[in-house]
Amino acid sequence: MLFNSFSFLIFFPIVTASYFICPHRFRWALLLMASCVFYMWFVPQYIFILLLLIVIDYAMGLLIEQARLKNRYARRYLIMSIAATCVVWFIFKYFNFFSSNIWALAGFFGVQYPLKLIRFLLPIGLSFHTLQSLSYVIEVYRGRQKAERHFGIYALYVMFYPQLVAGPIERPYHLIPQLRQKHEVDYQRITDALKLMAWGMFKKVVIADRLKDLVDRVFDNPHEFQGPAFVIAAVLFAFQIYCDFSGYCDMAIGSAKAMGFRLTNNFRFPFFSRSIAEYWTRWNITFFSWVKDYVYVPLCQNQFLRDKRWIAVFLAFLFSGFWHGADWTYILAFLLLGIYVVCSRGTCEIRQKIYQMIGLDRNNIFVQLWQVLTCFFLFSFFSFFYRARSLDESFDIISRLPQGWGHAWDQGRIFSGFDQRWWLLTVELIAFLLIMDLLQENAGDEFVFAKSPAWVRWTYYYGLVLAMVFWGCYGQNRFLYFQF
Amino acid sequence: MVKILFFLPILLLVAFVNISVDPQGLYDCQKDKSQQEEYGIAKTLASGQDIQIFKGLDENLLQKYFIEDLTAIPDILVLGSSQIMGLGDNVFPGQRIINNSITNAALPDYLGIFDGYVKRGWYPKRVIILLSPQLITLPLYHSKWLTVKEDVDDMLQRLGQRAGPIKPPVLSPVWLNVFSFSYFQESVKKLRDTQTKVPKGLCLLLHDGRCLWQKVSSMNSKDRDIKTPNYMKQAQMAWGLKTDQNLENTLEKFILYMKVHHEQVTFCLLPFHPKQYQWLLDSPWPKRMDIIKIENYYRKLGQRLGVKIVGSYDPALGGFTQDDFYDAMHLKNEVLEKIFVNN
Structure with a gap:
């Protein structure tokens, strides 16, 4: 079920109301049932795969805990659990990638054999709930989380519908206790949740889906375009993916908040980052903190890599690339980010010295703006790999970036179907988004207009709803991150 | 919670605009027949004249009035979708x-x-029936036929077939559209278009029922290439996931009924756009549609009932390439003509 669908408009109030009506001891069952319905809306049969993963990791959690107490075999169970979870993940997500690459490599060396591919649709949200399951068994192994004895509560931890298909990726010690808590109806909390959901919906249907048409046109037909069109499309893609994914997260966090659950914030105004390293503490936060805690930190603790952290950075970004998709475009896109981060860290001192030499204050508004813009354009460049349909097309786009600047505004077709009114409105919407983000960043956790007079708040609410009425795209467009 | 009611004016505005502007004519069913645009257009066509139309019409209603106003029984009748709309007396002089x-x-x-x-007691000598996959797949793609529901029910009764999935949806699109934001946007667009400029012609309807889409034919080749991926996505969404036994039975009875009353029935399978056909073959489980299985079913049905079959879904069989298509779904008219001239 999509958050931006008519079915969710019915589903959400029914589930939320039933949650509060239902006696506390049955609430987990109600939520579990609702989560199953939510998941089965896509491909019902895939619930069995999810169930298999849940059973494996539930049992392994218990075994790991017992083994820890006896001080034996815990590591063995952990490896078995990770292996079992990753096998399912590998089969659905990576089998075709490895199979076709090995086949191509064998062909290169003159070994011919028929290519074996499996043709199954990737179970929706597989990568997200796999990481969530893995974090549970790892935390049990580390002793930071008690193994959950209640199967229903554990199943709900993996399947909790607001964050089931595209995050935020929760940690067991954050979510499981909340699943046991009794949440009361709280008017203020529910209205805050609805405001957050409306803002997320606005970002998705008004901005992201609006930009999608132009971005798809350019990236799906790269042979038709040249430099200026690619730059415009890359910049717009950065806003599209931000609005799409953060819009989804706002709706997920909001729908959980309405019932009293606090999910981890997944975005913290990434476009205001002043360095690439900072970017990843603001973008898809729960995923990158997962990578940091379970990939990067353990790698850094390794004897060999202790003094070669840049290798650990690359490996962490390589993992991120693989996680995003079984395609060379993702792998290269994230290796590029690895290069950014290593270069950013490596040149930190030199840049500091340059600032001192020319007497520039790092907190000067122009320096800040320069840093923010540099980060943004570096991120936009990353989309030439991330959004392109193949590696060939990525390199083709990059090689043609310098072309066509002499007649930048005379390229006609990028603008056909997108009239002056479309462009004007798009620029206004993006400006509005940035202003709202800036205000919200300064306001902290509190709603930006919380202390404003009623007329200001209501102008904002009305504006948001009217924007959705007049400019929203309601074609049941999926969220970009569902494909992972 | 009462404050939520403050948003009611917006919903009421949406409902008011949707019902009063009503770009698809969903709410004017009670209008007198003679006031309906479809009635006037059908009369013009039946009198042997061509007509330019500027907006989307209720096509089922238009066809109903068109048939009622025809003055003579046709020799050949074509039943199909937009893919075969270019077929007319240009092919069968x-x-x-x-x-x-x-x-x-x-x-x-x-x-x-x-x-x-049937109501007029007319049985044309030959019926060409386009067998598109959505004839036998669920869910039914749309419910436009509800405006002629009585005729559909009458025909089902004649076939001795129960309605099965051919029934109105639980939530009628008419009522869903009252508060629909996308319908509201369509209404606003209609208001703006009528106030600011004369709309471009949508299509030319010819006296033999052919429809020449002007937006499509005026599109240059590069624009078509750019639009193709979008059409492709729409087309991929358009077909149902699985075949339905009840729809298959209804189709079979329908063909048998025609066979009893007509001299010749011809099945037509039009080729898919090569890219789209490949996409369907490659699509992973659960498949949107098993195109080969559907074609095989139609072929077996044709053999069993002794019906001639023209064409195939597989573009490679007829040597069709991307250049033979206007977009991801529609063959160029000259290519369509060739298929029938050669068969």
Whole structure:
């Protein structure tokens, strides 16, 4: 079920109301049932795969805990659990990638054999709930989380519908206790949740889906375009993916908040980052903190890599690339980010010295703006790999970036179907988004207009709803991150 | 919670605009027949004249009135969707052909249209019936046929077939659209278009029922290439996931009924755009549609009932390439003509 669908408009109030009506001891069952319905809306049969993963990791959690107490075999169970979870993940997500690459490599060396591919649709949200399951068994192994004895509560931890298909990726010690808590109806909390959901919906249907048409046109037909069109499309893609994914997260966090659950914030105004390293503490936060805690930190603790952290950075970004998709475009896109981060860290001192030499204050508004813009354009460049349909097309786009600047505004077709009114409105919407983000960043956790007079708040609410009425795209467009 | 009611004016505005502007004519069913645009257009066509249309019409209603106003029984009748709308007396000179195709036609559309002829006691010598996959797949793509529901029910009764999936949806699109934001946007667009400029012609309807889409034919080749991926996505969404036994039975009975009353029935399978056909073959489990299975079913049905079959879904079989298509779904008219001239 999509958050931006008519079915969710019915589903959400029914589930939320039933949650509060239902006696506390049955609430987990109600939520579990609702989560199953939510998941089965896509491909019902895939619930069995999810169930298999849940059973494996539930049992392994218990075994790991017992083994820890006896001080034996815990590591063995952990490896078995990770292996079992990753096998399912590998089969659905990576089998075709490895199979076709090995086949191509064998062909290169003159070994011919028929290519074996499996043709199954990737179970929706597989990568997200796999990481969530893995974090549970790892935390049990580390002793930071008690193994959950209640199967229903554990199943709900993996399947909790607001964050089931595209995050935020929760940690067991954050979510499981909340699943046991009794949440009361709280008017203020529910209205805050609805405001957050409306803002997320606005970002998705008004901005992201609006930009999608132009971005798809350019990236799906790269042979038709040249430099200026690619730059415009890359910049717009950065806003599209931000609005799409953060819009989804706002709706997920909001729908959980309405019932009293606090999910981890997944975005913290990434476009205001002043360095690439900072970017990843603001973008898809729960995923990158997962990578940091379970990939990067353990790698850094390794004897060999202790003094070669840049290798650990690359490996962490390589993992991120693989996680995003079984395609060379993702792998290269994230290796590029690895290069950014290593270069950013490596040149930190030199840049500091340059600032001192020319007497520039790092907190000067122009320096800040320069840093923010540099980060943004570096991120936009990353989309030439991330959004392109193949590696060939990525390199083709990059090689043609310098072309066509002499007649930048005379390229006609990028603008056909997108009239002056479309462009004007798009620029206004993006400006509005940035202003709202800036205000919200300064306001902290509190709603930006919380202390404003009623007329200001209501102008904002009305504006948001009217924007959705007049400019929203309601074609049941999926969220970009569902494909992972 | 009462504050939520403050948003009621917006919803009421949406409902008011949707019902009063009503760009698809969903709420003017009670209008007198003579006031309906479709009635006037049908009269013009039946009198042998061509007509330029500027907006989307209720095609089922148009076909119903068109058949009612025809003055003579056609020799050849074409039932199909937009893919075959270019077929007319250009291909069958000297014969009176009527093309009753409507866009995105599903099985109930065929039944409703055909009932118009049966009610007049007319049985054309030859019926060409386009077998698109959505005839036998669920869910039914649209419910446009509801405006001629009585005719569809009459035909089902004649076939001795229960309605099965051919029934109104639980939530009628008419009522869903009252508060629909996308319908509201369509209404606003209509208001703006009528106030600011004369709309471009949508299509030219010819006296034999052919429809020449002007937006499509005026599109240059590069624009078509750019639009193709979008069409492709739409087309991929358009077909149902699985075949339905009840729809298959209804189709079979419908063909048998035609066979009893007509001299010749011809099945037509039009090729898919090569890219789209490949996409369907490659699509992973659960498949949107098993195109080979559907074609095999139609072929076996044809053999069993002794019906001639023209064409194939597989573009490679007829040597069709991307250049033979206007977009991801529609063959160029000259290519369509060739298929029938050669068969």
